Amino acid sequence: MRISINKTISTPIYIQIKNEIREMIYAGTLPKSFSLPSERKLAEELGVSRSTVIKAYEELKTLGLLDSHMGKGTKVIIENYNQLLNNEKHTLPLSWYQFFDSNIAPANDHTIIDIIDMIECKNTIYFSGGIADPELYPVDTIHRLQENLYKKCGKDMLNYSAVEGYYPLRDSISQLMKLRHISSSPKEIMILSGSMQGMDFIARTFITPRDVVIVEEPTFMGALQSFKLAGAKVIGVPMDEEGIKTDILEILLNKYKPKFIYTIPTFQNPSGTLMSLERRYKLLELAYKYQVPIIEDDPYGELRYEGNPIPSLKSLDQYGYVIYLSTFSKILFSGMRVGWIVAPSPVIKKFSIIKQMTDLHTNVPSQYILDSFLREGLYEDHIKSICREYEHKRNVMVKALKKKKNSGISFEIPRGGYYIWCKIPDGILQPQLLLKSSHKGIVYTPGNVFYPEETDGNNYIRLNFTFENTKNICYGIDKLLEAVEESASEIDPLSDYKQSLKKPIV
Amino acid sequence: MRISINKTISTPIYIQIKNEIREMIYAGTLPKSFSLPSERKLAEELGVSRSTVIKAYEELKTLGLLDSHMGKGTKVIIENYNQLLNNEKHTLPLSWYQFFDSNIAPANDHTIIDIIDMIECKNTIYFSGGIADPELYPVDTIHRLQENLYKKCGKDMLNYSAVEGYYPLRDSISQLMKLRHISSSPKEIMILSGSMQGMDFIARTFITPRDVVIVEEPTFMGALQSFKLAGAKVIGVPMDEEGIKTDILEILLNKYKPKFIYTIPTFQNPSGTLMSLERRYKLLELAYKYQVPIIEDDPYGELRYEGNPIPSLKSLDQYGYVIYLSTFSKILFSGMRVGWIVAPSPVIKKFSIIKQMTDLHTNVPSQYILDSFLREGLYEDHIKSICREYEHKRNVMVKALKKKKNSGISFEIPRGGYYIWCKIPDGILQPQLLLKSSHKGIVYTPGNVFYPEETDGNNYIRLNFTFENTKNICYGIDKLLEAVEESASEIDPLSDYKQSLKKPIV
Structure with missing residues (x-):
């Protein structure tokens, strides 16, 4: 049994010994019932401490490859490795996709996941999602x-x-x-x-x-x-x-x-x-x-x-x-x-x-x-206090949205809840606005995800007003209106015409 | 507007007033825009305090039936009630069963629910389920x-x-x-x-x-x-x-x-x-x-x-x-x-x-x-300490099960985990044993629930040894063995023969 170890690399010696012996068992070089040298002897041979070899043998026992009995030394307890390996040679990693049920296979809508992931980015102003204000917890x-x-x-x-x-x-x-x-x-x-x-x-x-x-x-x-x-x-x-x-x-x-x-x-x-x-x-x-x-x-x-x-x-x-x-x-x-x-x-x-x-x-x-x-009886008072705060935040967002005349954004003021549902100017491409906004550090939810057919709702965005503080609401809405303005200025006046050209002539 | 109230019954007066007015609105007796008497006036008429009437009107407002404006009094704000009621006369309570998907409709296996419910009965010794010992939490x-x-x-x-x-x-x-x-x-x-x-x-x-x-x-x-x-x-x-x-x-x-x-x-x-x-x-x-x-x-x-x-x-x-x-x-x-x-x-x-x-x-x-x-780093020590306890409990249960020779119960001693899987004498009817045991205050899980075809496994029961204390384990196993013995003594030696008579002769 030849084991080569390398004391200059960072892998611990006992792991090197374990890996070498494991490979020999896997390869069939050490067959079932093969008696390994005693820990003392191998330690001497390799010029390492006995405890290092003990550790390596213990790992191999845990893997179920070796066993030792008082007075009988340490033996290999696995057979058929050659055969197993022969079979395994043809084994390919499993392609999991073939096993998915057809209902779940196409599902890849990570909207909520993506949005929640975004909270992790601390510098983003977050009008997406529907999260209570953590300051009010x-x-x-x-x-x-x-x-x-x-x-x-x-x-x-x-x-x-x-x-x-x-x-x-x-x-x-x-x-x-x-x-x-x-x-x-x-x-x-x-x-x-x-x-x-x-x-x-x-x-x-x-x-x-x-x-x-x-x-x-x-x-x-x-x-x-x-x-x-x-x-x-x-x-x-x-x-x-x-x-x-x-x-x-x-x-x-x-x-x-x-x-x-x-x-x-x-x-x-x-x-x-x-x-x-x-x-x-x-x-x-x-x-x-x-x-x-x-x-x-x-x-x-x-x-x-x-x-x-x-x-x-x-x-x-x-x-x-x-x-x-x-x-x-x-x-x-x-x-x-x-x-x-x-x-x-x-x-x-x-x-x-x-x-x-x-x-x-x-x-x-x-x-x-x-x-x-x-x-x-803490619930009722809690409701009252958060309603006061959220009403204020709603008012701040409404005011910020109305600051610019002719922004092209229109909405109804909600009498409660978490969201303002805004219509954006016709012709703005949703992905473009989303990108522009996120570059300015603002996220919101695009309207189409709320429609059974996601081709609808492209003229809408949903803004949450409960999560951010009022300072961020003001700043964020300013930035959002900037993004809308920029997107609107890039609307191709001929896009409808071009779009109509793409349609088949019936 | 006639309202009759009864001061001798336990229903609060304001609720009686609310209900009477609501009925009149539902019935169309009070049409949309009907002006109700002022709170003061109605209170005088009925001989009740003004606050009682105020409370009744408030309830009706919350139900969306009334509204009041300073100086204009209180008015009915709902119409179409007659029409609504005409439709509703033919309404039957919904039969929910017809709406269940066919996969879920037949599902009525409440085994786990029933078993967990049983923990609530404090006098039961609980060998069913797989619950850690709360004393070790x-x-x-x-x-x-x-x-x-x-x-x-x-x-x-x-x-x-x-x-x-x-x-x-x-x-x-x-x-x-x-x-x-x-x-x-x-x-x-x-x-x-x-x-x-x-x-x-x-x-x-x-x-x-x-x-x-x-x-x-x-x-x-x-x-x-x-x-x-x-x-x-x-x-x-x-x-x-x-x-x-x-x-x-x-x-x-x-x-x-x-x-x-x-x-x-x-x-x-x-x-x-x-x-x-x-x-x-x-x-x-x-x-x-x-x-x-x-x-x-x-x-x-x-x-x-x-x-x-x-x-x-x-x-x-x-x-x-x-x-x-x-x-x-x-x-x-x-x-x-x-x-x-x-x-x-x-x-x-x-x-x-x-x-x-x-x-x-x-x-x-x-x-x-x-x-x-x-x-x-608390996990490893915790494992060690619970393993000591559970090993002990396992040993106690094994000893208790072996106390009676010829009990007809046989099992392998598990080297780990939560359960002892026992074979019970042939011929014992599982529902009978379950009933007998529960009368003695013992629950366990019958074997058949662990088989894809629940007709199998009737010769087995599963006993959990982690949840109960050792005193209850000893007492509970004694009682269980009693139940097994009694059930065995009632086995009808001719049952196989009788069963065979029921089979169609081919």
């Missing part, structure tokens, strides 16, 4: 609650909870729902790892490939992705200032038999629209008439900066047609990933089957903490 | 780490993280993987909300309905459920004391082209089997030969109570055919729901698409805490 309160909980029930906080969620939290949320005029028992409430998980469960429970699903247009891109991944044909219904256009909806309900209607009636994402009460009644009426369930997504409902509250669809629904989704992510913080769903019990039962097969239950310490937060 | 350490983290980076801990996980934790796990002889960069590691989530992602990424998936028989029921829900045909391969029988596997690989092979090579769930090194090489060889990926699930690998470690498949795999799953749930505690997957980067990319559409990312505070735990 009640960190000290959460810390205090946690402190008490660890003292009182440390072990329980680290153990499993029920699949549907920690019961006291379901109960506290049932109380919170009463404040939103929704009467629901804790058994009709399921705790989710963020309300996005509810979207996934809905998609998996209801959608059979090629089912039709109806959404507002534009709508939350996460919902679009979930429904499409489950194989749904997603059809958008336009909105006006009162919300989803129910006349068009009725035509679609007549034409298709959709599995459900997905809506964000209050301070809609991305448009900021607040669905009027009459429109809500009309929507319910259509759901009843055509026997179609409604999925009401309500992450922003309590973030109201002006006007009277309008009751949720769930609170108006008398016949159990509405599934209601909400979350703590937009009110408190998103890192804990805790949301909830209110649904009739047959639906909760199906969801719990999927829940136990995905993450079993939601993070328990976070469920305890949020339950404490609600029970101590 | 490092509660004080976690509390201390958390304390430091809140002081140092409270805000960041509550914010979003990257979809693939908090990078420092991915890095710490990459170091941990080195101790398991797996070399992987942080980019090949994705943090999961429990390793069960990995199973779900694998099912959704790889399985197209009617694909064949190969598993050990018996195997983890959660994996069976996930694969089946995704539409796979799941085929089991028997095991012997060295693990999966690779000769039978090869026949199946020849016959089918399976999407992947799912295995728990080390201290298998439920059988406790430790796959031999030679078998591991043989399994890899077959994977290479037939170009089939291997999913290696390793929740128990570090819980070794005797014998030498055997390297994981992932550490032996030279060609990137193995996806490796692990978790903190069995080593530390399960309430935080943090696991991880090590996979080639094309797979991590697909998983991150699904991750962002399900829970976006794993709970951030827990990722920070586990990262601190690993970085402070």
Whole structure:
């Protein structure tokens, strides 16, 4: 057995010895039952310490190549290596792409991922995404609650909870729902790892490939992705200032038999629209008439900066047609990933089957903490204080957007929520504006991701006003308007004409 | 406007007023623009305080039925109620069952849910499930780490993280993987909300309905459920004391082209089997030969109570055919729901698409805490101390099971992990034994849930030895043996004969 070691390189000697012996075993030079020299002897031969050889032998034992017994020395315990190697010679690294299911194979939309990645770049002003202002996180309160909980029930906080969620939290949320005029028992409430998980469960429970699903247009891109991944044909219904256009909806309900209607009636994402009460009644009426369930997504409902509250669809629904989704992510913080769903019990039962097969239950310490937060009555005051701040930030952004006359940007002032939905001048190429803005250190979300057909929405961008501080909002909007102006000045007046030339002549 | 109130019933007066007015609006008795009496006037009429009426009107405003303006009084603002009501008269509560996708509709296997629910019954001795001993949770350490983290980076801990996980934790796990002889960069590691989530992602990424998936028989029921829900045909391969029988596997690989092979090579769930090194090489060889990926699930690998470690498949795999799953749930505690997957980067990319559409990312505070735990070097000592305890508990359970000669129960002593897999006497009816045991306050998991075809496994039960204390283990096993004895004494010697009579005569 010849081993050559090199004391001048940085690889530790014992690793060199291990690798040499391993290669000899792999190559069949050292066959099964071959007796290796004793540690002392090999150490002498190589001019190294005995402990170095011991270490090398230990590594090889851990790899399952050697074994040693008192008095019998150290032996090779693997055979068939030659044969194995012969087979392996033809082995190619696996091409994983061939194994992906056809639904997931083409999916490469990393929009949310890319956007979140961008937060890492500290110098970017971030109007994209929908993140609460970290300065408003009640960190000290959460810390205090946690402190008490660890003292009182440390072990329980680290153990499993029920699949549907920690019961006291379901109960506290049932109380919170009463404040939103929704009467629901804790058994009709399921705790989710963020309300996005509810979207996934809905998609998996209801959608059979090629089912039709109806959404507002534009709508939350996460919902679009979930429904499409489950194989749904997603059809958008336009909105006006009162919300989803129910006349068009009725035509679609007549034409298709959709599995459900997905809506964000209050301070809609991305448009900021607040669905009027009459429109809500009309929507319910259509759901009843055509026997179609409604999925009401309500992450922003309590973030109201002006006007009277309008009751949720769930609170108006008398016949159990509405599934209601909400979350703590937009009110408190998103890192804990805790949301909830209110649904009739047959639906909760199906969801719990999927829940136990995905993450079993939601993070328990976070469920305890949020339950404490609600029970101590801290929620209402927190809402009030963040609404004051966000109203101010919204006003700052609106003012900044209006500073330049003739910027070509137009928008409705949202009465609540997280976003301003801006129309940009016709003819501006979205990728060009995105690039120009990012060079100026500004990111926003381009409109097309909110449309079922991503070819739509090119005239819109979504701006979030909750995350950045007011200084950055002012500076960032200035830069954005610059980028819009520059892009507009580069619009090719003949582009429409050129585009028309490309179309086939019929 | 006539309102009748009843002061003798428990419904608050303002609610009675609200309900009466609401009914009148619904019924069209109070049409749109109808002026309600002033609060003062109505209070006088009804003989109640003014604040009661104010409260009732406020509720009606929140419901969107009334509005009031200074000097103009309070008016009804809803029309079309008659029409709405006419439509609604024919509305039936929605029958949700008709909307469920056909995959999910028949799913009603609540085994894990039911078992977890049972923990709530404090008087039950719990040999079912796979839960770490709560007495061994490092509660004080976690509390201390958390304390430091809140002081140092409270805000960041509550914010979003990257979809693939908090990078420092991915890095710490990459170091941990080195101790398991797996070399992987942080980019090949994705943090999961429990390793069960990995199973779900694998099912959704790889399985197209009617694909064949190969598993050990018996195997983890959660994996069976996930694969089946995704539409796979799941085929089991028997095991012997060295693990999966690779000769039978090869026949199946020849016959089918399976999407992947799912295995728990080390201290298998439920059988406790430790796959031999030679078998591991043989399994890899077959994977290479037939170009089939291997999913290696390793929740128990570090819980070794005797014998030498055997390297994981992932550490032996030279060609990137193995996806490796692990978790903190069995080593530390399960309430935080943090696991991880090590996979080639094309797979991590697909998983991150699904991750962002399900829970976006794993709970951030827990990722920070586990990262601190690993970085402070607390993991290795923790493993050592729990292995000592679990070895002891295993020995106690083995001794208790062997106390009665001729109990008819037989088993192999597992060299690690969480479970003892027991064969019970032929002829005992599983539901009867389950019932008898539960009457004696003992729960365990019946063998059939671990088989692809649940008609198999009726001669086995799985006992967990980590959760209960040694006193309960002794007492519980005594009771279980009693139940087995009683069930055995009731075996109908003619049952086989009777059963055969029921079969159609061919």
